[in-house]
Amino acid sequence: MTMKKKKIKLALVGNPNTGKTSLFNKLTGLHKKIGNYPGITVNRVAGIFQLDDGTLIELIDLPGTYSLHPNSKDEEVVLKELLLNRENIEGVIVVADINNLKKNMILLTELQDLGMPVMLAINMCDEMKRKGIEIDIGKLEKLLGIPVMLISAKKAKADGEKKGKGKIHALKHRIPEMFTGKGKRFFENYGLTALNLDFIRDKIKTNDLYKNWILYTEQDKLNEAIEKKFPYINELPFDRTAVKKLLQKEIIKRYKDINEILKETYRIDKSKATGFTERIDRILLHKYWGLIIFAVIMFSVFQSIFSLASIPMDWIDGIFTQFSMYLKTSLPDNELTALLTDGILAGIAGVVIFVPQIAILFLFIALLEEMGYMSRIVYLMDKIMQPFGLSGKSVVPLLSGTACAVPAIMGARTIENSKERLITILTTPFMTCSARLPVYTIIIALIIPEEKIFGMINLQGLALFALYFLGFASALISAWVLSKLIKSNYKRYFILEMPEYKLPILKNIYITVIDNLKAFVFGAGKIIVAFSIIIWFLATHGPEKFQQTETDIKKTEKFSHQEMNIEAYKLENSYLGIMGKAIEPVIRPLGYDWKIGIALLTSFAAREVFVSTLSTIYSVGDADNEHLLKEKMRREQNLFTGKPTFTFAVGISLLLFYAFAMQCFSTLATIKNETKTWKWPVIVFFYMTGIAYITAFIAYQSLK
């Protein structure tokens, strides 16, 4: 391959937690999530940068893996990308952790055997001195036959990276060398394949020996591709135990070769080892204190989310109220203004007001990941989660599910056991995600008095806490039920690397928080604007009867009530009203009228839409538009009985419905994506919504 080509595709590959994503960010400037928990990247992510000579490099950041023999879904991504996507990926930058070069080099030697153009980037060189590490890079390059660079993704700035100097800049400009050198091959000398691959020697090129070995050993994970492109693999006899023995031999031989190489090039002064991480772990993971410390940390996290966020939330509330008032007084008093202020603006305010809470939540999750405590949570929780059919690794998706279920479900890829992974995917949507907060908050404000019990516990806060607990408890209970129903013949095992404790890189945390906030606000914002307009249109247009409303009413009603009734009557006969009436029989047993029904229906696109839909409907159906949504909801009455719509029973029923119902299309699509079948999203939808309906029904009927 020559460098004449204008665009080159490269992949970042390496063990978990070696700083691939940090380097990716440094090279491409594209912001991706970083963390000190093995398996933070579970997906492939692409970005682009340019060399000084104009060559474009498309860089793909892959999940961490220990070898080309995957144990979990995120590692499978790497294998498939490298083995089956060869036309696509032209070369690989292996990112290794300087503290543990030996282990990192297993994967490196495998990639060299695949015949890929490879470059080794030894990361975290900022720690070299402190750890007493010495490396002979020149010799390493010679022994491996590939370019080797010593870099630090952390201390890049101090390195003068901005001014076009520094190690990462140098790394960029050695990329072309990957394609000219001749990397050492290891596998050919191991003589392991004689047993099996000899049958097909005539069918494969010698160069592809190792590739075929991987295809052969991982055939159960690659069966689709094998059937299409390498059918001869299926003709070979396959004895699982024999193959495993060979693979074990292969690793031992690799370690032997690596030891040979490192003996001449790598030196670590053992006396410099402080055992810092181990000493902290003896406290944080202590038999008794461990769980207590964990509980205290979790409690303070959630406590501070609410206490720290309340002040900025008040500001945001104030700003939106002022702005909305300003628009109302300065724009002509018509329905379009109402749509803008009461529909769209109110809906967006209902989401933006949660930005402080979500920012703090993401901040804490990012901090826990960056500093390395997330792995400790997994360690502490594993045995506790086991009876529920979950793994300690399920805790990470469940925790981040309190922010948003979509990335959380993807995070379940790190769970090796397919049954535990499936159960984690299916139960994470029960966790109280941030989209439920706008709904909870407004309903709690309506039905729970703002009082303190025992002089200190805020009742409304307590209600919110109860809902969080409800979400977590139902996730666990349904996990337990699922674990009894789903059959699996895979044995469960637990292996987890415990990363070093690190001071967080503040920029990484900043990026995580900002990226997630953007996704939350813009994702919800788009849906809210679209739905507000649709709802408004349907509520202000209607068939024949709707158009005759005014003449109808003038004939029948007394003048004094006229105005209010025209609006209400019109709404009932609009397209929206007709749709609402059609679904009313279904939701009446839960205590809802057709307007709530419409809000419920639109919530199936995204829960946050509840608030904006109700605001839109109420502002259309109400002649005077001066009140905020909460006040409107309080005043809303049943047309026939004249009683308030939002009673305590209706409120509780709604809270339960929103706690359980599967009302998020993105989540369903993610479940489909992760399980590769529509079966599971369909089951989750009916299961969760079924529970929602039944509990809401029971609550309303017994409380009303």
Place this chain on the structure above:
Amino acid sequence: MKLTELKPSQKGIAINCENSLLPLKLMEMGCVDGVEIEFINKAPLGSPYYYKIGGTRIALGKEIAEMIDVKPTKKHDDNEEEKN
């Protein structure tokens, strides 16, 4: 003796890691015969176990740790280990 029988801070040399019942991942992470393993800690409910295997900190479920045998070392020799 079994890996799970090590006392906190006690070290041992792994002797049967090339056992076909163990996941391959373990060997890839550096848990091979002859490597030095130090027991660090046990999770509150009795599993997983936490070890330093070679230069890597690894938590292992009890079911796995029980399958690994070690030869305990009395007081380990720093220079000896460095060559690995």
